Amino acid sequence: MEADLVREQPNPDAPSSVQTPGMSTVNRSVLSRAASACLFAALIAAGGQDRTARAQTAQPASSPSVADVRQMAADARKAIDSYKAAGGAADAANHPAIESSATIWQIHERAPRSEAGTIAAVEAIRLLNRAELWDNAHARVASLDADDPAWQRVPSLLYEEGIARKRVDDTIATLSRTIASTTVAANKAAALVVIGRVHRRQGDLPAATRSLEDARAAAPGTPQAEEADGLIYEIKYLTVGLPAPAIAGKPRNARRSITLDSFRGKPVLLVFWAST
Amino acid sequence: MEEVPLLKTLSAKYAKDAVILGISVDVSLDRVDRTIKAKGMTWPQLADGKGFDGAIPTAYHIQGTPELFVLDRAGRIFGRNGSAARIETLIKDALARPPRP
Numbered sequence: 001m002e003a004d005l006v007r008e009q010p011n012p013d014a015p016s017s018v019q020t021p022g023m024s025t026v027n028r029s030v031l032s033r034a035a036s037a038c039l040f041a042a043l044i045a046a047g048g049q050d051r052t053a054r055a056q057t058a059q060p061a062s063s064p065s066v067a068d069v070r071q072m073a074a075d076a077r078k079a080i081d082s083y084k085a086a087g088g089a090a091d092a093a094n095h096p097a098i099e100s101s102a103t104i105w106q107i108h109e110r111a112p113r114s115e116a117g118t119i120a121a122v123e124a125i126r127l128l129n130r131a132e133l134w135d136n137a138h139a140r141v142a143s144l145d146a147d148d149p150a151w152q153r154v155p156s157l158l159y160e161e162g163i164a165r166k167r168v169d170d171t172i173a174t175l176s177r178t179i180a181s182t183t184v185a186a187n188k189a190a191a192l193v194v195i196g197r198v199h200r201r202q203g204d205l206p207a208a209t210r211s212l213e214d215a216r217a218a219a220p221g222t223p224q225a226e227e228a229d230g231l232i233y234e235i236k237y238l239t240v241g242l243p244a245p246a247i248a249g250k251p252r253n254a255r256r257s258i259t260l261d262s263f264r265g266k267p268v269l270l271v272f273w274a275s276t
Numbered sequence: 277m278e279e280v281p282l283l284k285t286l287s288a289k290y291a292k293d294a295v296i297l298g299i300s301v302d303v304s305l306d307r308v309d310r311t312i313k314a315k316g317m318t319w320p321q322l323a324d325g326k327g328f329d330g331a332i333p334t335a336y337h338i339q340g341t342p343e344l345f346v347l348d349r350a351g352r353i354f355g356r357n358g359s360a361a362r363i364e365t366l367i368k369d370a371l372a373r374p375p376r377p
Contacts, residue, residue, distance in 0.1 A: 252308055
């Protein structure tokens with residue numbers, strides 16, 4: 001029996017994970033891609049200059065936008081994937097992820113609490129994870145202040161790592177340390193939500209619910225609380241083995257109304273979809 | 277809806293033994309109707325034009341599409357998946373379960 005007890009939620013950071021009905025994903029223009037490549041080169045160049053020279057030449061590059069950071073990360077992901085596809089060694093000192101993640105991390109260091117700086121921290125860690133450079137990724141995570149807003153997104157990266165490497169105990173340990181030391185309610189809630197996800201995945205639904213309720217109580221009204229709410233709902237109403245929520249209505253392409261109950265005796269496949 | 281060809285195959289293959297039910301989260305009912313026709317989706321399609329806030333997507337906590345659920349013969353949740361690719365295994369497993377006494 002291969003029924004997925006819990007299907008993992010799409011990564012909330014991935015822009016394409018939630019589709020708006022009637023909307024298809026549009027690729028960024030070639031133009032912005034080219035602009036980003038220039039910025040990328042400028043940042044790398046700036047890294048090798050002395051402070052005075054950098055102040056003179058790299059003024060625009062010192063405050064990249066959120067879109068710039070995302071584009072840099074997208075380009076870096078491609079480079080990592082090409083490197084992997086070409087058979088590049090995962091532990092090589094010249095792994096492209098080391099340089100690209102360091103460049104992006106600099107944006108975080110220059111403006112740690114800004115939106116672009118926050119996304120830069122997350123993207124830098126994500127690149128290291130993609131390259132499976134776990135120790136490098138852990139070093140970045142460890143250097144991140146517990147009150148840094150990046151901690152609202154880092155827990156889901158730790159979750160992905162924990163699942164991929166079957167080390168969810170490490171994930172919980174790292175998150176517990178952040179929960180103990182942060183003074184930011186949303187950071188605490190984000191970590192609690194991910195601990196809830198780990199418990200849910202392991203089938204410990206009471207522990208999952210407790211953690212999610214703690215998350216909701218820690219930061220009411222935040223996206224983290226909303227996420228916790230959704231997961232609590234799923235555990236309560238959408239867990240494998242529970243009666244499926246009722247469905248009734250007249251199909252667009254049939255004359256007579258239907259109910260889910262009338263299909264008893266046969267398995268039912270429900271397909272939620274949107275036009276693209 | 278790149279999943280439609282696979283769903284058509286499943287619909288034909290399991291026509292006798294299982295039920296496929298589509299629920300669109302489109303906010304335009306015209307668009308739903310056009311897509312159903314254009315893609316040749318012959319299985320029943322529900323839609324209320326309220327998108328993710330519709331009664332059924334809300335009850336199933338739908339956050340993105342596609343999203344698929346398999347229910348067993350007794351109407352209980354048997355599994356779910358974010359893609360149609362691996363869904364046939366779930367349908368087969370649900371079919372292998374004996375009918376409710």
